[in-house]
Amino acid sequence: MIKRLYLLGILIILSISCKQKQDSKLTIAVASNMQFAIKELSKTFTEQTGIVCDLVISSSGKLTAQIKEGAPFDIFVSADEKYPTELFETGFTNGAPKIYGYGKLVLWSMYQDINPSLDILNTPSIRYIAMANPKTAPYGIASVEVLKKHNLYKEIQDKLVYGESISQTNQFIVSKSAEIGFTSKSVVLSSQIKNKGKWIPLSEKDYSKIAQAVVIIKQTYRTQKKAEKFYNFLSSISAKKILENYGYSTL
Numbered sequence: 001m002i003k004r005l006y007l008l009g010i011l012i013i014l015s016i017s018c019k020q021k022q023d024s025k026l027t028i029a030v031a032s033n034m035q036f037a038i039k040e041l042s043k044t045f046t047e048q049t050g051i052v053c054d055l056v057i058s059s060s061g062k063l064t065a066q067i068k069e070g071a072p073f074d075i076f077v078s079a080d081e082k083y084p085t086e087l088f089e090t091g092f093t094n095g096a097p098k099i100y101g102y103g104k105l106v107l108w109s110m111y112q113d114i115n116p117s118l119d120i121l122n123t124p125s126i127r128y129i130a131m132a133n134p135k136t137a138p139y140g141i142a143s144v145e146v147l148k149k150h151n152l153y154k155e156i157q158d159k160l161v162y163g164e165s166i167s168q169t170n171q172f173i174v175s176k177s178a179e180i181g182f183t184s185k186s187v188v189l190s191s192q193i194k195n196k197g198k199w200i201p202l203s204e205k206d207y208s209k210i211a212q213a214v215v216i217i218k219q220t221y222r223t224q225k226k227a228e229k230f231y232n233f234l235s236s237i238s239a240k241k242i243l244e245n246y247g248y249s250t251l
Helices: 002-023 037-049 060-068 082-089 139-149 153-159 166-174 223-235 237-245
Strands: 025-031 052-058 073-079 098-103 107-111 129-132 162-163 180-184 198-201 210-216
Touching: 025 037, 025 060, 025 223, 037 052, 037 223, 052 060, 052 107, 060 139, 060 166, 060 237, 073 223, 082 162, 082 210, 098 237, 129 139, 129 166, 139 153, 139 180, 139 210, 153 162, 162 166, 166 180, 210 223
Parallel strands: 025 052, 025 073, 129 162, 129 180
Antiparallel strands: 073 210, 098 210, 107 180, 107 198
């Protein structure tokens, strides 16, 4: 009897310990353009608060669909305002979205004999141009806007290869499956990618502002206070410094 009670006590302690460990974590859904910046942001946040972050990285559109299907995310760090606003208006979030930064678009190539320029996109030397899918990725929408602004979209439409997210788009460029492609400035400034290939910034006058927003997902009551801490952290001086180092502009 004593032995059974002892074993039961151990099981209860282990159960409580596991629950506490689970409750000390935040699951953060993150847009692909933030894949490098978010690692530094979450590391700094953990150092400051002791709260561990699990990151789920994909396109903003796909993450939004997953949230609507009940994915157990605590925070959604989007690549735009559209998807967080959509979730807010349909009752999936606690409070309205908050802009944490503005993204920038660049044209990037890993080919040494290619100097990135919009002028070369319709030349025979460029067979494939990578961009994020405009149906699910805000940076894809911005890329299309640039091409239309310069009357290039119809001319080079057949050359376009779409990544499901910026991450997959980057793979097309890095693997040289595409001679050139559109991506986030935060990618080419990351320590993992910096100094690889050649890139140029694209004029911010050629595409709509990429205002990136964060929201707290409604169904995560057990981590509400922790989620609020991360939500507020993204507006802190330390977070803004990290974002600016990755090429984002902040409020």
